[in-house]
Amino acid sequence: MRILILGGDGYLGWPTAMQLSASGHEITVVDNYLRRNLCREENIEPLYQTPNLHERTAIWKEKTGNQIEVIIGDLRNWEVIADAFSKSKPDCIVHYAEQPSAPYSMLNRKTASLTLMNNIEVTANVIFAMKEFCPDAHLIKLGTMGEYGTPNIDIEEGWLDITHNGRSQKFLYPRAAGSLYHTTKVLDTDLLWFYVRTWGLKVTDLMQGPVYGMFTEESSLDPRLLPFFNYDEMFGTVINRFVVQAVAGYPLTVYGKGGQTRGYLNIVDTLQCVKLAVENPAKAGELRIMNQFTETFSVNELAELVKKAGDRFGLDVKIKPIENPRKEMEEHYYNPKHTAFQKLGLKSVPLTENVLYRMMEVVSQYSADIINKRIFPGKAKWNQFNKTNNTTNSSLQ
Ligand code: USQ
Numbered sequence: 001m002r003i004l005i006l007g008g009d010g011y012l013g014w015p016t017a018m019q020l021s022a023s024g025h026e027i028t029v030v031d032n033y034l035r036r037n038l039c040r041e042e043n044i045e046p047l048y049q050t051p052n053l054h055e056r057t058a059i060w061k062e063k064t065g066n067q068i069e070v071i072i073g074d075l076r077n078w079e080v081i082a083d084a085f086s087k088s089k090p091d092c093i094v095h096y097a098e099q100p101s102a103p104y105s106m107l108n109r110k111t112a113s114l115t116l117m118n119n120i121e122v123t124a125n126v127i128f129a130m131k132e133f134c135p136d137a138h139l140i141k142l143g144t145m146g147e148y149g150t151p152n153i154d155i156e157e158g159w160l161d162i163t164h165n166g167r168s169q170k171f172l173y174p175r176a177a178g179s180l181y182h183t184t185k186v187l188d189t190d191l192l193w194f195y196v197r198t199w200g201l202k203v204t205d206l207m208q209g210p211v212y213g214m215f216t217e218e219s220s221l222d223p224r225l226l227p228f229f230n231y232d233e234m235f236g237t238v239i240n241r242f243v244v245q246a247v248a249g250y251p252l253t254v255y256g257k258g259g260q261t262r263g264y265l266n267i268v269d270t271l272q273c274v275k276l277a278v279e280n281p282a283k284a285g286e287l288r289i290m291n292q293f294t295e296t297f298s299v300n301e302l303a304e305l306v307k308k309a310g311d312r313f314g315l316d317v318k319i320k321p322i323e324n325p326r327k328e329m330e331e332h333y334y335n336p337k338h339t340a341f342q343k344l345g346l347k348s349v350p351l352t353e354n355v356l357y358r359m360m361e362v363v364s365q366y367s368a369d370i371i372n373k374r375i376f377p378g379k380a381k382w383n384q385f386n387k388t389n390n391t392t393n394s395s396l397q
Contacts, residue, residue: 001025001026001091001092001278002025002026002028002088002089002090002091002092003020003025003026003027003028003090003091003092003093003094003278004028004030004084004085004088004090004092004093004094005017005020005027005028005029005030005093005094005096006030006031006075006084006093006094006095006096006097006122006126007030007031007095007096007097007098008027008028008029008030008031008053008070008096009029009031009033009035009036009052009053009056010031010035010096010100010227010228011035011100011211011227011228011229011230011267012096012142012211012227012267012270013029013031013094013096013097014029014050014053014056014225014227015216015218015219015227015267015270015271016094016096016270016271016274017029017068018060018068018216018218018219018225019216019217019218019271019274019275020094020274020275020278021060021064021066021068022064022066022217022218023275025278027068027069028068028069028070028071028084028087028088028090029053029057029068029069029070029071030071030072030073030075030080030081030084030097031053031072031097032072032073032074032075033052033072034074034099034118035099035100035228035235038099038104038234038235039230039232039235042104042232042234043374044230044232044233044234044235044374046228046229046230046231046235047229047230047231047244047363047366047369047370048226048229048366048369050224050226050227050228051224053070053072054070055224056224056225057069057070059222059224059225060218060225063221063222063225064221069087069088071083071084071087075097075122075125075126076117076118076121076122076125078125078128081125081126081129082129082132082133084129085129085130085132085133085134086133089133089134090134090137091134091137091138092137092138092139092140092278092281093126093130093134093137093138093139093140094140094142094274094278095122095123095126095139095140095141095142096142097122098118098119098122098123098142098184098185098188099114099115099118099119099181099184100181100235101181101234101235102146102178102179102180102181102182102326103179103233103234103325103326103379103380104181104234104235104380105179105180105181105184106179106180106181106326106380106381106382106385107234107379107380107386108385108386109385109386112180112385115180115181115184116180116184119181119184119185119187119188120184120187120188120191123141123188123191123192124191126139126141127139127191127192127195127201130201131195131199131201135199135200135201136202136284137202138202138203138204138278138281138282139192139201139202139203139204140204140206140274140277140278141188141192141203141204141205141206142206142208143185143188143189143205143206143207143208143289144182144185144207144208144209145207145208145209145262145263145291145292145293145336146177146178146179146181146182146185147175147177147182147185147186147189147207148173148174148175148176148207148336149175149176149177149178150178150260150261150328150329150332150333150334151174151176151333152332152333153333154335154336154337155173155291155334155335155336155337156173156337157207157289157290157291157337157338157339157340158172158173158205158207158287158288158289158290158291159171159172159173159289160172160173160174172189172190172193175189178326178327178328179326179382188205189205189287189289192205192287193287196285196286196287197285200284200285201284201285202281202282202283202284202285202286203282203286203287203288204277204281204282204288204289204290205287205288205289205290206273206274206277206289206290206292207289207290207291207292208265208270208273208292208293209262209263209264209265209292209293210237210238210239210262210264211237211264211265211266211267211270212237212238212239212240212243212264212265212266212267212351212359213239213240213266213267213268213355213359214226214227214229214240214267214359214362215267215268215358215362216267216268216271217268227267229363231244231245231370231374231375232374232375233325233374233375233376233377233378233379233380234379234380238299238302239264239302239306239351239356240359241253241375242302242303242306243306243356243359243360243363244363244370244375245375246306246307246309246310246313246315246317246360247310247315247360247363247364247367247370248367248370248372248375249315249316250372250375251318251319251320252303252306252307252317252318252319252320253320253322253375253376254299254300254303254319254320254321254322255299255321255322255323255324255325255326255330256321256322256323256324256328256330257300257321257330257331258298258299258300258303258321258330259298259299259300259329259330259331259332260298260299260328260329260330260332261296261297261298261332261334262293262296262297262334263291263293263294263295263296263336263338264293264294264295264296264297264302264351265292265293265294265295265348266294266348266349266351266355268349269294269346269348269349270292272341272346272347272348273290273292273341273346276341276344276345276346277290277344280344290340290341291336291337291338291340291341292338292341293336293338294338294346294348294349294350295348295350295351296334296336297351303319304319305351305353305356306356307319308353309353309354309356309357309360310356310360312353312357313357313360313361313364315360322376325378325380325381325382326382327382327383
């Protein structure tokens with residue numbers, strides 16, 4: 001298949017590009033380096049440097065002989081997206097091209113506006129480009145489990161059958177996102193659902209939980225092929241952060257009571273899920289929603305598991321609950337379904353002490369580069385919306 005990967009430089013975009021290229025698909029990646037630029041602006045760059053897309057694709061070609069086409073440009077710009085779609089003529093589009101951080105979206109007016117405008121406008125442009133250039137293509141869009149929030153009833157896969165006054169209908173499952181970033185994903189889903197109904201597009205919307213890890217089969221060919229690995233409070237997801245904190249001797253930053261429960265998955269399972277979605281497309285006029293995670297954990301359970309792995313690794317891991325900068329339930333019911341990918345054949349990798357131990361081995365190679373001040377500067381507080389545009393904190397320099 002000809003596959004267009006939007007956001008192909010990202011934590012998930014680049015590993016997806018390599019994996020689908022290794023499976024024999026023709027890949028084009030598009031990115032404007034938004035994530036790299038935001039990290040540079042905020043002085044929160046990842047644990048290790050990663051080559052740019054031109055360099056990464058050259059290394060990939062040298063290792064495998066496979067060509068990945070690169071387009072650098074902002075998908076909010078119609079000229080860029082029209083060029084990408086008309087040149088690559090995709091059978092399938094994998095859309096990751098969004099500002100992915102909840103804390104970043106809650107920093108101040110500028111970061112909120114960037115998140116809102118970027119995420120909605122890119123999704124709208126993708127829809128318009130599909131209509132114009134490839135109405136029969138399949139769109140795989142990365143959503144988030146955070147669209148549902150933490151309701152006091154079981155979470156279904158995208159849809160809920162409602163019976164009201166004796167009549168029944170299937171509706172989108174009620175959504176109650178916990179940050180502006182998560183809310184943009186809710187808005188994306190509504191946009192997609194409207195155009196699926198109106199234009200009969202084929203869409204898969206993946207409700208993904210927080211991802212952890214850095215190894216994939218393809219990145220094992222060369223360390224320069226590893227994805228970004230952020231450990232800062234904005235772009236680092238909790239398990240990756242805890243592993244770095246353990247290695248740095250920084251007490252694990254459990255927010256509040258630590259009973260917040262989410263559905264997690266290893267990066268290799270993200271790749272498996274996206275590949276399964278590519279190979280089993282939605283039908284015309286279908287908005288297929290699948291919950292993309294493999295196991296649920298509370299933050300306290302994660303901290304204990306990282307502590308166990310760290311202690312075995314010879315680290316003296318401490319856990320230190322801190323005041324929660326977010327507004328979220330710290331003790332709640334959580335029972336989301338996740339059978340759609342199992343039915344398609346997903347064989348998932350569980351989070352074990354060994355998986356964490358292996359991550360610690362790699363992170364400890366970079367331990368001299370860990371900057372402790374980046375771990376919890378406490379900049380993104382949900383109840384302190386900063387109206388100024390200046391987000392750079394000189395204490396982080
Ligand atoms: N948490 C801590 N300590 C930390 C960092 C996080 O206790 O140092 C807690 C958070 O408060 C939250 C949970 O861990 O309750 C998960 O936080 P996270 O930062 O790993 O994940 P989140 O901000 O929700 O966002 C991440 C990705 C986002 C994706 C989302 C899936 O950045 O792109 O959409 O996971 S989900 O969480 O299911 O919505």
